[in-house]
Amino acid sequence: MEKFISHKGTAVPLRRSNVDTDQIIPAVYLKRVTRSGFEDGLFAAWRSDPDFVLNKKEYNGGTILIAGADFGTGSSREHAVWALQNYGFKVVISSRFADIFRGNSLKGGLLTIILPQDEVEALWQAVEADPKVEITVDLDKRTVAYAGREIAFELDDYTRWRLMEGLDDIGLTLRHLDSVEEFEQKRASFKPKTLPILS
């Protein structure tokens, strides 16, 4: 995973709440067996509308998505994270994220930042007034800065460290295999096994 230390870019204001993962990428786009190429399915149903924010020239090249509350509800499809990343987004800001989507995003290196709704509203207004306004996300300082303002956000130390180091979770867990083996020794023998197949 690529290290995430800080990111500077322009933003796309998505003034909708409850954007579920079926909106982020509909099921018909989930048939690929690779991790790339999902950008064509991103917000597929809305992309045919010329007024949809991603179709507006002034927001071209935006890398920070500013969304309404409860972003990423619904299905656990990590394809939603991949679609956003494949399209070019590095950061999503919202006042609330669904749990599974948030977990997926932070595992995959898409930084999801929780800000209070009034700060989200202020960001929307700033970006709508000037789509070129530059936003700096600093993971080291845990701040979002734009137009002379600096807003702090929270992220637990462990996740921040993992993102800043670009570490693979599996590699980290494999360092503690002795604990896993020890646990397995104590596991109850009546717990079911899928093999051999019983009928």
Place this chain on the structure above:
Amino acid sequence: MGKTLAEKLWEDHVARRAAGEPDLLYIDLHLIHEVTSPQAFDGLRLSGRKVRHPELTLATEDHNVPTLDIDKPIADPVSRLQVDTLRKNCAEFGIRIHSLGDVEQGIVHVVGPQLGITQPGMTIVCGDSHTSTHGAFGALAFGIGTSEVEHVLATQTLPLAKPKMMAINVEGKLKPGVTSKDIILAVIAKISTGGGQGYILEYRGSAIRELSMEARMTICNMSIEAGARAGLIAPDETTFEYIKGRPHAPKGADWDAALAYWKTLQSDADAKFDKEIYLNADELSPFVTWGTNPGQGIPLNEAVPNPASFSDEQERRAAESALVYMDLKAGTPMKEIKIDTVFLGSCTNGRIEDLRSAAQIIKGKKVASNTRMLVVPGSARVRLQAESEGLDKVFLDAGAEWRSAGCSMCLGMNPDQLKPGERSASTSNRNFEGRQGKGGRTHLVSPLVAAATALKGTLASPADL
């Protein structure tokens, strides 16, 4: 201080705990399917890793399989490649798979319980958000993303921060015609789609205790629609009775040992929940959604709400755009809404009791002339059981379609989709825009309401017939 059931399950599975790090949780059962696993297997291959415990892993084909002509090769080449990829991955890594045509094939959350492989006290994960279904057995079960699928395949563990605990207390007795689907739709409408974020829900109370295992699964299934990754119900005699004798249920001395452990799996009397919600079962009536998220629901007897009635600005805006998408006018009685397609199936309501309750309403009657009814059993076993009871004939005689098992129109990934503008009454779990097909409109309902609606052609409960 006492512990909640979820806390007990959590503590029983911590393989490693270190200050400042998430707990490393051991996973007892990993269910996989064709859509969220291919990239995880690729990851294993790239890093030269193995599946740590193939014997704790089980695959089925469900999301992207056809429900017609299942004896022929899958027509869509992209879907076929995805299913073939799962088969190859399972062969390469030694994982048990139930493929299309196999008697144990079906929706992953229907298959686990019917094999008796879903048991109390387990941690169960799957790359599917409706894994919460298995919580009905007193298991800690939740959906994961593909990176986590790879993590579990490689290590049989997951690093996770412990969620908060919420009790959903449902006391009283359900009126006839009111089901567990109505309970959970009412819960979601009450706490909203974000209400459960960061929590594990425990459903408790006399109304929950009265429910069958299948009805409990319907409730836990939709915990994710309330924002909670997991929902569970303490196991009791109903649970033990359901498991006993199933293929993978413990036997002999193992059964006794398992049962002794399972009986400890309850929240302590002095356990403290971070939040408690109360619902009176006596006051519930059949519930239906009017909008484009599962929290936008009301009793079927009521009318489409006026967005202006929402005090919260975001909710008001969401209601406005939902009414536009759903092509509904505020004030229209829900029962006047015409339905094009009725979908009976899914991991929420595709089990044998669901098919029986709908068949009982349909029997000897005809589906309305402008309405289509699709009946999709949750598994091949459910289909066989239904056929042995003659339920297939009941549906076919009424003019409904009788299909093979799979996720089907719940998520509109296979050819079973709504056309743009079509409106469904669906026993599934999500009424998101386009979920059942681009431009399709979904009203979530119970199997009883689905059956009555199929006969009337407008949203209806059996009492309206």
